[in-house]
Amino acid sequence: MDLEAEYNNRARVADSGAIIGQWAQDAAAFRAAWAATTLDIPYGEGVRERFDLFEAATPGPVAVFIHGGYWQALDKSFASHWARGLLGHGVTVAVPSYDLCPAVPLRRIVQQMQAACAALHRRTGRRLLVAGHSAGGQLAAMLMATDWKAIDPSLPADLAGAVLPVSGVFELEPVLPTSLGAALRLTAEEARALSPRWLPPAPGALHAVVGGVESNEFLRQTRDFAAAWSGSQEVLPGANHFTVLDPFTDPAHPLVARAAAMAGRLAPD
Numbered sequence: 001m002d003l004e005a006e007y008n009n010r011a012r013v014a015d016s017g018a019i020i021g022q023w024a025q026d027a028a029a030f031r032a033a034w035a036a037t038t039l040d041i042p043y044g045e046g047v048r049e050r051f052d053l054f055e056a057a058t059p060g061p062v063a064v065f066i067h068g069g070y071w072q073a074l075d076k077s078f079a080s081h082w083a084r085g086l087l088g089h090g091v092t093v094a095v096p097s098y099d100l101c102p103a104v105p106l107r108r109i110v111q112q113m114q115a116a117c118a119a120l121h122r123r124t125g126r127r128l129l130v131a132g133h134s135a136g137g138q139l140a141a142m143l144m145a146t147d148w149k150a151i152d153p154s155l156p157a158d159l160a161g162a163v164l165p166v167s168g169v170f171e172l173e174p175v176l177p178t179s180l181g182a183a184l185r186l187t188a189e190e191a192r193a194l195s196p197r198w199l200p201p202a203p204g205a206l207h208a209v210v211g212g213v214e215s216n217e218f219l220r221q222t223r224d225f226a227a228a229w230s231g232s233q234e235v236l237p238g239a240n241h242f243t244v245l246d247p248f249t250d251p252a253h254p255l256v257a258r259a260a261a262m263a264g265r266l267a268p269d
Helices: 003-007 016-033 080-087 106-124 135-144 188-193 216-228 243-249 254-264
Strands: 037-042 050-054 062-066 092-096 128-133 162-166 205-211 232-236
Touching: 003 216, 016 080, 037 106, 050 080, 050 106, 062 080, 062 106, 062 135, 062 254, 080 092, 080 243, 080 254, 092 106, 106 128, 106 135, 128 135, 128 243, 128 254, 135 162, 135 205, 162 254, 205 216, 205 243, 205 254, 216 232, 243 254
Parallel strands: 062 092, 062 128, 128 162, 162 205, 205 232
Antiparallel strands: 037 050, 050 092
């Protein structure tokens, strides 16, 4: 199997650069247009330890959307507009940034997302739906598997009570031999420990999504992870690794309605 071809999505999708560039434009326009926006809320002391908060008209469910980039690219400024769909259902959405590999190890990024979710919970008093794309899908799953009481006894054990990973990487070992794996600097043992597929299934609602024209490995990883954690999965026909996110801008899309329902079932503290 050609793992480089299976996992290098920017090479696999010819217009990926243009799509990502459009993300930045659409996200900036959304930030300028959404009135109830608070930017750069700190969850730590680092310059990238910030999240943007897009608030619904009335207090209610809260979601987090974690950007992708193979843990080594992008930031929250590319992802703001994916809050639009959930906001249309009255779900407040936070979009965090995090430090990148190889400047920090992947385990540190997991800790940063834990800190971001804890800060968001303290601010809103809500359990969270956590969605994430690609690398963000791995981070979302790691948050569902987190022992929150070990981090802070005052936090609910099911803080990340529902997870919706999109085109996630749930087994890291196959990525290590590729050009994308070099910046991660993981041993095989570390990669396995950071692979949600091999962790004990976490309680909570899981719905894993993948594009119908993604590589066989991304399709397999989504299928295997959803089965291992007794969750559901959805294949979006015709969607590639980047266009799979298009539904999140549309409140009328069935996937967004499903995500909003997942968030709505999470009781506040």
